[in-house]
Amino acid sequence: MKQDERTQRVRALLLRNWDPLDVSDNPHLSNEYDRYIPGILRLLDSHCSIEQMERHLARMETEEMRLELIPEETARAARAVITGWADESR
Amino acid sequence: MEPKDELLQAWEAYAHRGRFRPAPEITDEGLVLGAGTFLARVGQDERGRQRLILDDEQRILALLSTAYERPVTPHIVTKLRRAAELWNGGEKALAHIHLSHARLPPCNPMDEALRLFVADELIETCVAPTELMKAQGFDPAPLEDLDTPLRKAHFNPAQPRWPAGNGRASGEWLGGASVTPAGWKDFIARLAIEAARRAAREAARRAKDYFAKPKDEAAPELNPVEGQVAEPESTPPELPEAGQAQSPPKPSDFVGQDFGKLGVGVDKPELNISEVSSHAIDAMANRDGSLADVESTIADPLLVLQQRNNRYYYLSDRAAVVLSRRGEVIITYPASEFDPKVKEILDYVHQGGKK
Numbered sequence: 230m231k232q233d234e235r236t237q238r239v240r241a242l243l244l245r246n247w248d249p250l251d252v253s254d255n256p257h258l259s260n261e262y263d264r265y266i267p268g269i270l271r272l273l274d275s276h277c278s279i280e281q282m283e284r285h286l287a288r289m290e291t292e293e294m295r296l297e298l299i300p301e302e303t304a305r306a307a308r309a310v311i312t313g314w315a316d317e318s319r
Numbered sequence: 320m321e322p323k324d325e326l327l328q329a330w331e332a333y334a335h336r337g338r339f340r341p342a343p344e345i346t347d348e349g350l351v352l353g354a355g356t357f358l359a360r361v362g363q364d365e366r367g368r369q370r371l372i373l374d375d376e377q378r379i380l381a382l383l384s385t386a387y388e389r390p391v392t393p394h395i396v397t398k399l400r401r402a403a404e405l406w407n408g409g410e411k412a413l414a415h416i417h418l419s420h421a422r423l424p425p426c427n428p429m430d431e432a433l434r435l436f437v438a439d440e441l442i443e444t445c446v447a448p449t450e451l452m453k454a455q456g457f458d459p460a461p462l463e464d465l466d467t468p469l470r471k472a473h474f475n476p477a478q479p480r481w482p483a484g485n486g487r488a489s490g491e492w493l494g495g496a497s498v499t500p501a502g503w504k505d506f507i508a509r510l511a512i513e514a515a516r517r518a519a520r521e522a523a524r525r526a527k528d529y530f531a532k533p534k535d536e537a538a539p540e541l542n543p544v545e546g547q548v549a550e551p552e553s554t555p556p557e558l559p560e561a562g563q564a565q566s567p568p569k570p571s572d573f574v575g576q577d578f579g580k581l582g583v584g585v586d587k588p589e590l591n592i593s594e595v596s597s598h599a600i601d602a603m604a605n606r607d608g609s610l611a612d613v614e615s616t617i618a619d620p621l622l623v624l625q626q627r628n629n630r631y632y633y634l635s636d637r638a639a640v641v642l643s644r645r646g647e648v649i650i651t652y653p654a655s656e657f658d659p660k661v662k663e664i665l666d667y668v669h670q671g672g673k674k
Contacts, residue, residue: 255661257656295596
């Protein structure tokens, strides 16, 4: 898979499954989470656990975005991102 | 009374006086952190203009190092200087962006804020910032390298003082035999533990009182800033008849109205920008729009929606800004990036709530 395609897929996964800022309905903001894609790709490439992904997403939410964490939502998003990536990579 | 108890009493009185700030914020009075501890004060220059003055940077570093229990890099001072320059130049939002770049960890009430308060009291009572650093095992050299002269911390009228005529000179609690310079670190730690115990006892007492009330007694009103999403009202707000003079739309016109995923209308909360998240800074750098638009949207929104997770969505014709309940800018985007749904809401707002 080409790098550009990988980036597009992670972008779509994040908007569909994570979207902590609730911006996925706005096409102008489809690049809202692009700054997090490289870090998430590194984790996916290293075959991280769901817990590792959850910690990473939680850090982005609390430290980068200053959101209050909703742990169950972050856990659900982490699971969906990892399983979604695995499904698409088959 | 033990010196420790006197200081704790002062802390408890002080900590309940006003708004708590987990991140540094510049107000009209100065640069504030925690339970109202001033890192620097606003004064007047020779032309009578209000100026945030960082005239004791050694004190600031010693305060922050004590609060966070580790030496704070002098690089922070550079950020604070820049923030002060911007604030003094009228660039308030930009000043807070630079404050956020200082990346100070959150200041929690029972930990950092209490230590900050105690450190301020110690310096107020003639402890030199370098001595305070040494007493905690921190290298004071970075303070000595700062190019500002060491000066005794100035009196802070906003803080509680021991009452005059009580037979004790200000600072006597520090000069007592039970607290020596070598024991300051331990003293601060003991204070923190004792304060936590007292807070826990107080919380338990309040909880007991609350649950002891009869079931049909009206529940205490929740502070909207602490935040639960407001329930939509059963009837829409009354609108002026056609032909009547109409005032421009304002958030209070739409309180309780449900705008779906974007949130529920609330009156404009009393929030100021306390910090701009890294995410928002990055987004602002890559989008059109200006800081002035962000500031004016927060100051004068057409609509404010309370969103899930204690967020507030401010909307004007110029921009949308999402603030946390602590006043942190989470995300902002200009009018050029409004989607059709937001444009439709703006039309609705401008028509006074008529579809």
